Amino acid sequence: MKFSQYPIAKEIKERLEEIGYKRPTDIQYKAIRHIMEGEDVMAIAQTGTGKTAAFVIPILDWILKNGKKNKGVKCLVMVPTRELAKQIASVFQDIGKKTKIKTLGLFGGVEQEQQIRTLNNGIDILVATPGRMFDLISQGHLDISKVHFLVLDEADLMLEFGFGKDIKDVLKHVPLKRQTLFFSATISKRIKKLAYDVVRNAIRIQISPKNPVAKTIEHSIVFVEMDDKRFFLENMIKNHEDKKIIVFVRTKVRVERVVKAMKRVGIETEALHGGLEQKERFSILNRFKSGENKILITTDVACRGIDIPEVEMVINYDIPDNPENYVHRCGRTGRGGKKGYAISFCSGQEKELVEAIEDYTGNQIEKYELPKEEYMEIIRETEENGYDWKKLIEEENKRSGTKDIWDDK
Numbered sequence: 001m002k003f004s005q006y007p008i009a010k011e012i013k014e015r016l017e018e019i020g021y022k023r024p025t026d027i028q029y030k031a032i033r034h035i036m037e038g039e040d041v042m043a044i045a046q047t048g049t050g051k052t053a054a055f056v057i058p059i060l061d062w063i064l065k066n067g068k069k070n071k072g073v074k075c076l077v078m079v080p081t082r083e084l085a086k087q088i089a090s091v092f093q094d095i096g097k098k099t100k101i102k103t104l105g106l107f108g109g110v111e112q113e114q115q116i117r118t119l120n121n122g123i124d125i126l127v128a129t130p131g132r133m134f135d136l137i138s139q140g141h142l143d144i145s146k147v148h149f150l151v152l153d154e155a156d157l158m159l160e161f162g163f164g165k166d167i168k169d170v171l172k173h174v175p176l177k178r179q180t181l182f183f184s185a186t187i188s189k190r191i192k193k194l195a196y197d198v199v200r201n202a203i204r205i206q207i208s209p210k211n212p213v214a215k216t217i218e219h220s221i222v223f224v225e226m227d228d229k230r231f232f233l234e235n236m237i238k239n240h241e242d243k244k245i246i247v248f249v250r251t252k253v254r255v256e257r258v259v260k261a262m263k264r265v266g267i268e269t270e271a272l273h274g275g276l277e278q279k280e281r282f283s284i285l286n287r288f289k290s291g292e293n294k295i296l297i298t299t300d301v302a303c304r305g306i307d308i309p310e311v312e313m314v315i316n317y318d319i320p321d322n323p324e325n326y327v328h329r330c331g332r333t334g335r336g337g338k339k340g341y342a343i344s345f346c347s348g349q350e351k352e353l354v355e356a357i358e359d360y361t362g363n364q365i366e367k368y369e370l371p372k373e374e375y376m377e378i379i380r381e382t383e384e385n386g387y388d389w390k391k392l393i394e395e396e397n398k399r400s401g402t403k404d405i406w407d408d409k
């Protein structure tokens, strides 16, 4: 989903477009909607994942929509260093440029007079390091008793710098009824304990660091129309006889269909997806591991964590919706320093998903457009088996009550 489709205020959307933020990053995708729904969030996310905007966007939106009644500070972001206070304040100011929302970065090491003047003129968002903030509270220049949002950013660093007690102290100054957003780059027992002291029933989010596709994997995209994908899969499998291949398909229903389609052309495969009993899933995996079955057709459930040696090829029959999954899927091959191949079938309606993957990995993927004659040849080869494919697809759609293959979630 693009930012233009988010239910956020126009002023924010327009600004995001100006600064070139088209789509949310993973952390933004996972956090923004929960924050907008008023929930507490506890997220493990590193710098570089876009975590700042993940809280800046919904906070600005909330203030625009609900902030008029409250004249005081509506959001307090606590950070461990001056640099971070400056940097995060500047992100609020940048994304909030088309709004009248006022942000102050508050930190020590500079004269406090100017800061007091700014505070007296009224501010909406305060991004502060603990020391100067407590000074100004105790001198009566700062009131944080009406904040709606308390954000703790880089909480692990806060603990490392000895700010644990300051966090507890700040809780005495902010309302009990508030929304708390807790961000840390790493997770430990201490961090968990701290988090549970400040958040309530929080939504937990964990983002893995951005990781590109491994160098041992040659990966590319071939343009194939949605209805033609099964012919191309058949062709790929027949051209790589005896190779161990994982085929990733978007949904369970589609997995079953692809398995049937392959069966009709004499290719034995097995389906693995979340709709199967756990015991059955284990034995399917074991048969694939041992090589008894060489072709596994699966959804994203199988793309994480499992380590199957000697998978020579990954075929993305459908392009994954989530860019992170592209990296995980490709990572099923080329393991242990061996060479691996990943090929993705991209139809016209999936081109945007490829762009999202390229944005995420920061690399262009090699793309092939087959010459028309070659493309038709692959389809003709299949039709020579005597099947009326178009009719079979129609029958299958009728049977499963699906009109459009994108409906079959």
Ligand code: AMP
Pocket (backbone or CB within 6 Å): 020, 021, 022, 023, 024, 025, 028, 046, 047, 048, 049, 050, 051, 052, 053
């Ligand atoms: P952060 O992890 O918050 O330090 O952000 C890392 C970088 O990603 C910053 O330079 C941001 O400007 C940039 N960034 C954050 N969100 C997006 C987005 N949705 N699209 C493009 N760039 C982004």
